């Protein structure tokens with residue numbers, strides 16, 4: 407399939423899923439068709455924040471269908487062709503509901519062409535374009551020589567380095583009698599040597615390379631020129647600049663620009679820069695290259711790289727202004743509002759060098775805590791450790807509290823008189839528990855069914871029962887009681903190592 411600007415129509419569709427923006431598809435429930443001459447037809451289905459793209463000949467039922475030729479389609483998607491112009495000139499047509507189709511523009515992040523692997527020709531070009539800067543004058547002191555590289559095969563060519571008076575100059579072609587000539591049959595082999603994957607002696611002994619003239623000089627090349635280092639593939643300054651401006655309109659915040667009628671020009675210097683103007687009027691924003699006669703505000707940034715740093719949050723505009731690296735013409739107040747008028751630029755996924763994740767420690771923090779149980783509950787628990795069940799008695803109504811309470815709930819006065827009860831008692835009623843609830847103290851799920859009994863301990867009266875477990879194998883033998891009828895008699899089974907807890911009683915069992 408044909409490529410345009412290095413991009414195939416398929417590339418645009420194949421990356422739609424990863425470029426899908428859920429927030430841009432809110433409330434959309436429709437299918438959209440794409441009929442791209444020379445490439446085929448695709449159907450996009452958007453529903454409930456999900457999308458599906460499929461290549462199909464059946465575009466029936468689509469709310470709208472875009473019709474374009476392959477070049478225009480790719481150009482619009484990668485920002486090489488102005489979409490509005492393409493539509494106005496009829497190079498892009500929309501069949502069906504035009505309004506519905508407009509929604510698709512917000513559903514996808516901009517397509518960023520994947521960086522290609524460097525070819526042999528790319529490497530060869532890069533090696534020779536960096537040869538002069540890799541020249542080491544100290545290692546070539548007193549040298550007056552010409553070194554010809556005669557590289558065959560795809561991506562090859564002939565270059566000659568002229569070294570004289572501590573200087574190096576590179577020319578294409580070969581002089582009549584170079585001091586040394588390296589003949590390499592295949593460019594690919596030379597790339598491997600330069601990348602350290604192979605060495606020149608292997609090539610020579612395999613007959614894949616030969617040396618003419620002074621062999622000694624050829625052996626010194628590793629000193630005369632610093633090692634070649636392949637360029638790091640990354641999202642460059644120009645890529646960021648283009649991405650920032652191609653996303654500017656969709657980052658426009660109409661609510662922050664209500665009643666604003668203004669033109670904002672960005673004049674970005676350096677080889678990666680350019681001039682763009684955002685026109686804001688009637689709650690809408692359009693972006694064009696170039697600038698009007700009198701923009702409301704003009705931002706001049708000397709170097710594109712500085713502006714990229716600002717947009718990526720590595721620097722701030724005030725530093726640039728105070729360092730004289732940027733200036734504002736026209737209404738300064740408007741420039742200060744740009745952070746509200748446009749939402750923050752977010753670099754595309756896959757672009758740039760990912761931020762290094764320094765250290766992540768995933769851990770559930772558990773804090774050991776101690777707290778005082780107070781004089782009353784504290785005494786109750788302390789007596790549990792002695793395998794005794796203590797209550798305190800209200801001096802007014804005579805009620806005994808189990809567990810002990812500071813104040814009588816009926817009389818609202820401190821219950822000061824201590825009294826040992828039990829340890830045996832009679833079951834008033836038992837609950838079968840079938841739900842496997844976790845034990846709040848241990849987090850462990852309890853085995854079901856189990857029985858929770860409410861015991862009227864000997865010495866207790868009325869409804870002041872004590873709740874605890876019954877031995878699991880005795881659940882079915884428990885009889886409830888009431889004021890007139892005694893329930894099953896039970897006794898506590900104590901832990902061997904009481905700690906001062908209500909669970910120093912492991913459970914109650916039938917007192918037989």
Ligand SMILES: [Zn+2]
Pocket residue numbers: 800801802803804805814815816817818
């Ligand atoms: Zn009382």
